[in-house]
Structure formats: C-alpha cells, structure tokens
Amino acid sequence: MSSKFRRNISLTGPLSFSKKGEFKEPLGYAGGSPSVQHALQHTFKEMGVSKGLKGLLKMNQKNGFDCPSCAWPDPEKPKAGVEYCENGAKALADEVTHQSIGADFFQKYSVEELSLLSDFELNKHGRLTEPLILRPNSLHYEPISWEGAYQLIADEFGKMDSPDEAIFYTSGRSSNEAAFLYGMFARALGTNNMPDCSNMCHESSGVALSETLGIGKGSVKLEDFYHAEVVIVAGQNPGTNHPRMLSALEICRKNGGKIISINPLKEAGLVNFKNPQKIKGWLGNGVALADIHLQVNINQDIPLVKLLLKKLLHLDLENQGQIFDHAFIEKYTEGYDKLVADLEKFEEAHLLEQCGVDQQLIDSTVELLSKKTKIIVCWAMGLTQHKNGVENIREFVNLLLLKGAIGKPNAGTCPVRGHSNVQGDRSVGIHHYVNPTLNERIEKHFGFKAPTKVGYDTVETIQAMHEEKTKVFVCLGGNFLMAASDTRYTAEAIQNCELTVQISTKLNRSHLVTGKTALILPTLGRSEKDEQNGKEQFITTENSMGKVRWSKGLFEPTRGSIKSEPKIIAEIANAYFKGLHSVPWSRLGNDYALIREYIDKIAKGFDDTENKSKGSGYYLPNNVRELDFSNLPNGRAQLTINQLPKHDLGANELMLMTVRSHDQFNTTIYGMDDRYRGVYNERRVLFMNESDMKSKGLQKHDAVHLTSQYDGKERKATYFKVIPYDIPKGNLAAYYPETNLLVPHNHFADRSQTPISKSIKVTIEKAVV
Numbered sequence: 001m002s003s004k005f006r007r008n009i010s011l012t013g014p015l016s017f018s019k020k021g022e023f024k025e026p027l028g029y030a031g032g033s034p035s036v037q038h039a040l041q042h043t044f045k046e047m048g049v050s051k052g053l054k055g056l057l058k059m060n061q062k063n064g065f066d067c068p069s070c071a072w073p074d075p076e077k078p079k080a081g082v083e084y085c086e087n088g089a090k091a092l093a094d095e096v097t098h099q100s101i102g103a104d105f106f107q108k109y110s111v112e113e114l115s116l117l118s119d120f121e122l123n124k125h126g127r128l129t130e131p132l133i134l135r136p137n138s139l140h141y142e143p144i145s146w147e148g149a150y151q152l153i154a155d156e157f158g159k160m161d162s163p164d165e166a167i168f169y170t171s172g173r174s175s176n177e178a179a180f181l182y183g184m185f186a187r188a189l190g191t192n193n194m195p196d197c198s199n200m201c202h203e204s205s206g207v208a209l210s211e212t213l214g215i216g217k218g219s220v221k222l223e224d225f226y227h228a229e230v231v232i233v234a235g236q237n238p239g240t241n242h243p244r245m246l247s248a249l250e251i252c253r254k255n256g257g258k259i260i261s262i263n264p265l266k267e268a269g270l271v272n273f274k275n276p277q278k279i280k281g282w283l284g285n286g287v288a289l290a291d292i293h294l295q296v297n298i299n300q301d302i303p304l305v306k307l308l309l310k311k312l313l314h315l316d317l318e319n320q321g322q323i324f325d326h327a328f329i330e331k332y333t334e335g336y337d338k339l340v341a342d343l344e345k346f347e348e349a350h351l352l353e354q355c356g357v358d359q360q361l362i363d364s365t366v367e368l369l370s371k372k373t374k375i376i377v378c379w380a381m382g383l384t385q386h387k388n389g390v391e392n393i394r395e396f397v398n399l400l401l402l403k404g405a406i407g408k409p410n411a412g413t414c415p416v417r418g419h420s421n422v423q424g425d426r427s428v429g430i431h432h433y434v435n436p437t438l439n440e441r442i443e444k445h446f447g448f449k450a451p452t453k454v455g456y457d458t459v460e461t462i463q464a465m466h467e468e469k470t471k472v473f474v475c476l477g478g479n480f481l482m483a484a485s486d487t488r489y490t491a492e493a494i495q496n497c498e499l500t501v502q503i504s505t506k507l508n509r510s511h512l513v514t515g516k517t518a519l520i521l522p523t524l525g526r527s528e529k530d531e532q533n534g535k536e537q538f539i540t541t542e543n544s545m546g547k548v549r550w551s552k553g554l555f556e557p558t559r560g561s562i563k564s565e566p567k568i569i570a571e572i573a574n575a576y577f578k579g580l581h582s583v584p585w586s587r588l589g590n591d592y593a594l595i596r597e598y599i600d601k602i603a604k605g606f607d608d609t610e611n612k613s614k615g616s617g618y619y620l621p622n623n624v625r626e627l628d629f630s631n632l633p634n635g636r637a638q639l640t641i642n643q644l645p646k647h648d649l650g651a652n653e654l655m656l657m658t659v660r661s662h663d664q665f666n667t668t669i670y671g672m673d674d675r676y677r678g679v680y681n682e683r684r685v686l687f688m689n690e691s692d693m694k695s696k697g698l699q700k701h702d703a704v705h706l707t708s709q710y711d712g713k714e715r716k717a718t719y720f721k722v723i724p725y726d727i728p729k730g731n732l733a734a735y736y737p738e739t740n741l742l743v744p745h746n747h748f749a750d751r752s753q754t755p756i757s758k759s760i761k762v763t764i765e766k767a768v769v
C-alpha cells in the first residue's frame with residue numbers, strides 16, 4: 001500500500017480465484033422459471049418466507065413502495081402482486097435482510113481487517129444499525145450518539161475557510177424529499193458542490209438531450225413501447241439491469257413491432273426471453289426479442305449510425321423524399337443542410353469497417369427503418385460512458401429527428417435510468433451547476449440567497465480532494481470510492497479530507513477508506529416504515545419516464561438506532577444553524593408533506609405532489625412531448641454534426657468495457673454468478689474473443705493482469721480469468737468495480753465529464769498463479 005495511506009487498507013479485497021468457479025455456455029434466454037426461483041430463493045433466504053412474500057406483494061403496487069432497484073416505470077394498472085422482477089426482489093432482500101451489524105462488530109474487526117473482505121462479503125454482513133465514529137488514530141469504529149455526530153459535523157463545517165470546502169455527494173436511491181432537503185442544506189451552507197452518481201451515469205444523456213431537444217430527460221412513456229414500430233436498444237443490457245423492460249418489448253413485438261439491439265455482446269433477454277410472470281413463459285425456449293442484432297465494436301456506434309443515416313439519405317433522394325419526414329424537419333428542426341453535407345464526407349466502406357457490423361444486417365436495418373416512423377431509441381451506459389458519450393446520443397437523436405420520430409405517440413427518446421430515483425434527485429435540485437430560476441425561488445420561498453458559483457461534479461470533486469482543497473465530504477448513500485474511476489487515486493483523494501460522513505444502509509468499502517475522522521450514520525431503506533412525530537410518512541420518486549409517484553414502506557425498521565434520510569439531514573442542518581436560519585429545518589424533518597409543499601413551490605414542474613403522486617402518480621411537464629422547442633436556438637430541435645470517435649490503440653492494446661454482472665447492483669454484490677453469461681462463483685473474469693486469445697498465446701481460464709496507460713501513467717488491475725466469448729475482435733469485457741483501478745480519473749466524456757468506463761485501452765499480460 002502506498003505511503004500516502006494513513007491506514008493499511010486493501011482497495012480490492014482478495015485477488016485469489018474461487019475454487020468453485022464454473023464457466024458454462026451463456027444462457028440463450030433471460031427470465032423464465034429459474035428467474036422466479038432465484039428471486040424467491042434470495043428473498044426468502046435474506047428475509048424469511050412470510051416477510052419476503054409480503055414485501056414482493058407490495059412492491060410497485062399503488063399502495064406499496066417503489067422498487068429500490070432500477071428506475072423502470074410501473075404500468076398504469078399494476079397487476080396484483082407480480083410487478084417485480086428477479087433483480088427487484090434481490091434489491092428488496094438486500095435491504096430488508098435480517099442480518100445486521102452494530103458497534104460490537106466493529107469493535108471486533110478493525111477497518112484494516114474488514115478491507116481484506118471482498119465487496120460481496122462486506123455487504124453480506126447486513127444493515128448498519130447505529131451511528132459510529134472512526135477517530136483519527138484508531139482502526140476501529142466505535143459508537144457515538146446522534147447528537148455527538150451532528151455536533152462534530154457542525155464543528156467541522158464551522159472550521160472551514162469557505163463553504164466550498166464541503167462536498168455533498170448523492171446516490172440515486174434517495175427520495176425526492178431527502179434529496180430536496182439535502183440540496184437545500186448544501187446551498188444554505190453556501191456551496192453548489194453537489195456531485196452525484198448521475199455524473200458517472202446518464203450525464204451524457206442529459207447534456208445531449210438538452211442541447212438537441214431542450215430537456216435532459218427522455219420523451220417516451222411506457223405505453224409508447226406497446227405500439228412502437230421499431231425499438232432500438234443501444235448499449236444497454238435490460239435482461240439484467242431493467243428486467244421488466246423485456247415485458248414491454250414483448251408486448252411491442254406481439255403488436256408487430258421490431259426490436260433492433262446494438263451491442264458488442266448478445267445479451268440474454270434481447271436474444272431470447274421468457275416472461276417469468278406468465279406460466280407459459282416458464283416453458284419452452286422463450287422468444288427472441290431482437291429481430292436484428294448489430295454486434296458493433298466498442299464505441300463505434302457513431303460510425304454505425306452515420307452509415308445508417310447515409311444509406312437512408314440516399315434512399316430518400318431516390319424516393320422523392322419519402323423516407324425522411326421532411327414536413328417535420330422543415331417545421332421543427334434546424335441544421336438539415338449542414339448534416340446532409342457532412343454525411344457526404346464519409347466513405348461507406350470506412351464506416352462499415354469501423355463499426356464492424358455485417359453489411360447484410362446494415363441493409364436489413366436500413367430497409368426496416370426506411371418504412372417506419374414510430375421509432376423509439378433506448379440506451380444506457382454503453383453509449384454514455386465514452387469520451388464521445390454526448391455525441392453518441394446526439395447521433396441517435398439525428399436519426400429520430402430525420403424520421404420525425406419525436407413528440408408523437410409510440411416514438412422518441414428513452415435514456416433508461418439507473419438508480420430508482422436518480423432522475424427525481426436531479427429534478428428537485430441535486431446538481432452542481434447553477435439554475436437561476438431555482439435560486440430565485442429559493443430566495444422567495446426559503447428566504448436565503450443560494451450560491452451562484454458552479455460547484456464540483458464527480459471528477460472535479462476527486463481532483464479537488466486530491467489537491468487538498470476540501471475538508472468535509474458527506475455522502476447521501478452510494479459507495480463513492482468503488483463507483484468512481486481510478487480507485488487508487490480516488491482513495492488518496494478521500495483520505496485528504498478532515499471528515500467523511502456516510503449516510504448509509506449497508507457496509508461498503510467507502511466506510512473503510514475515509515478522511516481523518518469518519519462517521520457512519522445508518523438510515524432507513526425505502527421498504528421500511530417511516531414514522532415522524534407519531535405520523536407515518538410517505539416519500540415520492542420519479543421514474544425513468546418522468547412520472548412522480550408516492551411510496552410507503554411497510555416493514556418495521558431494522559433494529560437499533562436508525563433514522564430516515566430527511567430526519568438526519570434536518571438534524572445536521574439544525575446542529576449547524578442552531579435554529580438561526582430562515583428554513584424551518586426541524587418542521588421539515590418531521591413532516592414530509594411540508595417538504596413536498598416546498599418542492600412544489602421551488603422545483604420546476606412539481607404540482608400538488610401531495611395528492612397527485614398518489615395512485616399511479618403524475619407526469620412532470622416535458623416540452624418534447626408537446627413539440628415545444630422554444631428554449632432552443634431559433635425555437636427548433638437541433639440536428640447536430642458529430643465526429644467519429646478516435647482511439648489510436650497501441651499495437652498491443654485492446655478496448656475494455658466494464659459491465660455489470662447479473663448478481664450485482666452497482667457496487668453492491670448480491671452473489672458471485674452471472675447466470676446469463678454462464679459464469680458461476682467468480683467475478684474476476686475477462687471476456688475475450690478467441691482469435692485475440694490465440695494471438696496473445698492465451699488458453700481458456702488462463703490468469704492475466706490488465707494494464708492501462710494514459711498520459712504516461714500506468715494503472716494495473718491484477719488476476720482475471722480469461723473466458724472465450726462471443727465479443728468482437730479487439731474488444732474485452734470485465735466487471736465493474738473490479739476494473740475501476742484502470743479508468744484514468746482525468747479521461748471523461750467531453751462536456752458531461754462522465755468517466756470513460758466503457759472504452760479503456762488496456763494491455764494484457766499472462767499472470768503466474
């Protein structure tokens with residue numbers, strides 16, 4: 001461990017391979033009866049049978065709680081008891097687990113010892129149950145009272161030379177109410193330093209969509225999928241990460257729609273799908289959802305879309321303008337002539353070679369798209385986490401605009417969000433940039449002036465901490481250390497803080513790599529009852545399609561002394577301001593209806609949330625659905641010109657994408673399998689094309705080390721088992737967060753600053769084991 005580290009903490013846990021590792025053929029399908037079995041097994045094991053069933057029956061129901069996992073929406077009329085998927089069930093079980101840890105556990109194990117455990121084992125210890133402090137020269141967390149913890153935080157804030165020495169990170173699981181209060185507290189303190197997980201996630205989508213369509217969110221509703229003619233799923237693995245999206249795709253296909261998947265991997269679920277909620281889905285081989293699979297090279301989506309656009313353009317010229325929607329282009333867009341002129345510059349053969357897709361499949365895709373106008377494009381991290389992440393999305397928007405597939409039913413944009421409330425957190429004010437309207441409203445309704453200096457996003461936070469510009473780092477959920485890029489650099493950065501505060505449900509490595517002093521403040525999960533001032537509270541969330549809905553937990557909170565997120569934030573604010581501030585922090589912490597009143601007044605588009613969020617909820621306004629582009633240059637949607645990605649791979653370098661396994665939620669590892677990809681009991685794997693293995697002299701299951709080299713700095717991630725896989729030549733895949741050590745902190749998407757976690761240049765060397 002580098003001498004820069006105060007404590008001898010392992011950043012990786014064990015690097016050895018499991019003796020039980022097994023590697024089989026990838027499953028041809030997602031869902032099906034194993035999916036139901038896995039969901040139930042996992043839930044019952046962690047929660048017990050009766051509690052498990054009770055939870056699953058209430059999840060995503062109108063009178064229940066919102067699934068804490070992904071942000072996929074619920075149907076207008078949820079079917080009783082079956083609106084969950086395997087991964088939603090796992091997330092629930094993980095939250096409501098009957099395992100828990102308190103002060104005695106931390107007295108027994110030092111943070112150094114705990115760091116030797118894997119992320120899977122750390123999480124397995126269960127829920128955090130009481131506030132804890134790690135003092136400067138200690139290796140053990142010890143108990144502290146809530147009041148003591150609040151006072152310590154207030155004192156550290158008090159010692160800062162400027163409010164910008166404080167940083168407030170948010171992960172996307174927090175409710176609108178908690179996030180709103182947290183954002184207001186940061187501003188009341190005087191800083192916009194509000195990095196959030198979105199910076200590492202869909203920030204590229206937000207930037208691209210704002211620039212082209214005037215809103216950083218998607219435009220489709222769930223029902224739009226049902227009658228879309230074509231759904232393009234690009235850079236997304238819904239079978240694992242948004243499982244119920246497959247049901248929407250299934251309905252679309254049943255109604256005659258076609259699905260095109262664009263992905264270097266043939267992800268299960270797109271290739272074949274069995275609907276686990278239907279008995280007939282348990283039998284047989286399921287359905288292949290993707291009609292066309294375009295096996296693109298990593299980060300070569302722009303050449304692929306350009307090729308499609310170029311061919312469509314030629315068809316349009318040959319067919320008297322019948323292929324593009326010229327009336328739409330004329331009326332609503334700007335930049336058509338420039339785009340057409342630019343397309344002419346590219347050679348089809350070159351584009352074809354770059355994207356690596358079969359010519360015949362390109363032709364079938366062009367033929368399909370030429371005839372259709374109701375087109376939806378969905379995407380996730382496969383498009384956003386590249387240097388040209390923003391451009392990737394703008395290029396797909398070009399396709400939609402040219403086809404007039406925007407602002408009408410069954411067509412549009414669908415960035416599929418990650419965390420269950422990442423979109424809501426943004427809507428209620430978690431962002432590092434300055435929103436003048438928001439600031440005006442804060443002044444009007446809360447009576448204080450919000451800061452006007454742009455704050456740090458995630459990559460700037462790491463940089464600032466590394467340069468010792470910051471003192472207090474507060475995290476509302478998440479696992480910043482393991483989620484961020486460049487694990488070693490990020491760890492060095494975090495250790496420079498005077499105080500780090502984690503408001504968390506479960507133990508993770510961010511509790512072990514800390515500032516000089518560290519606090520853990522245990523908090524309630526979404527599925528738990530939240531009572532304040534003798535009254536049961538509910539919270540609200542916004543799903544991936546902009547709908548705000550209420551959510552109410554049903555389980556008795558984990559034993560011990562845990563508090564809700566809004567309550568903790570309100571109490572920190574009180575300890576700092578000592579009652580001398582215009583915001584009624586205590587009242588807000590005691591009454592979430594009052595928080596909602598302020599959200600309605602201050603955050604854009606929220607309206608009578610108290611009432612309208614009940615039942616199936618309400619949609620926030622969306623200008624694209626109204627074909628209103630008045631906030632864009634000349635009041636028009638923007639067609640854009642995007643460059644081809646440049647990589648300059650060195651002679652021995654291959655391109656690595658870091659992906660999720662089926663048994664994880666981000667840095668939370670539920671289990672060691674990736675069933676759909678045929679991997680069991682092992683996470684240290686490297687998926688590789690067989691011809692690359694041959695040329696590197698590697699055999700199946702050989703151990704290798706990975707090295708990335710950027711700006712003369714070498715980064716290493718050691719011990720991965722090579723798995724021959726159906727992945728394009730020159731491309732590699734391995735799991736996040738094990739590979740985050742390789743991602744350079746200073747390489748990110750232009751303008752959105754999202755780390756390049758899906759296109760890392762690496763070399764491979766054989767390891768001796």
Ligand SMILES: Nc1nc2c(c(=O)[nH]1)N[C@H]1C(S)=C(S)[C@@H](COP(=O)(O)OP(=O)(O)OC[C@H]3O[C@@H](n4cnc5c(=O)[nH]c(N)nc54)[C@H](O)[C@@H]3O)O[C@H]1N2
Nearest residue numbers: 070087235236237241298299380381382418419660665666
């Ligand atoms: N069960 C479960 N659900 C989750 C999560 C989880 O960890 N577990 N995480 C949540 C979060 S926060 C998010 S953001 C989402 C993430 O959802 P996804 O984005 O689906 O997650 P990833 O595993 O990162 O998968 C990226 C996909 O993009 C493909 N890909 C990679 N590079 C490229 C490329 O250059 N071009 C194209 N066309 N494809 C590419 C990969 O092969 C992979 O299929 O899921 C959310 N839901």
Ligand SMILES: Nc1nc2c(c(=O)[nH]1)N[C@H]1C(S)=C(S)[C@@H](COP(=O)(O)OP(=O)(O)OC[C@H]3O[C@@H](n4cnc5c(=O)[nH]c(N)nc54)[C@H](O)[C@@H]3O)O[C@H]1N2
Nearest residue numbers: 171197201477478479483503504505506658666667736757
């Ligand atoms: N290499 C690579 N890096 C990536 C990605 C990638 O694809 N590749 N993906 C990026 C993406 S898309 C994202 S979103 C980030 C994720 O980054 P984060 O959001 O920071 O990470 P999570 O793993 O979701 O956070 C898990 C922790 O949140 C806490 N938690 C869970 N539920 C709650 C709750 O209800 N309240 C509170 N207060 N705490 C809770 C638990 O302690 C748990 O350990 O990672 C990013 N990093």
Ligand code: SF4
Nearest residue numbers: 067069070085088244
């Ligand atoms: S699709 Fe996402 S939100 Fe829906 S049940 Fe599954 S994990 Fe939960």
Ligand SMILES: [Mo]
Nearest residue numbers: 201202418419
């Ligand atoms: Mo995400």
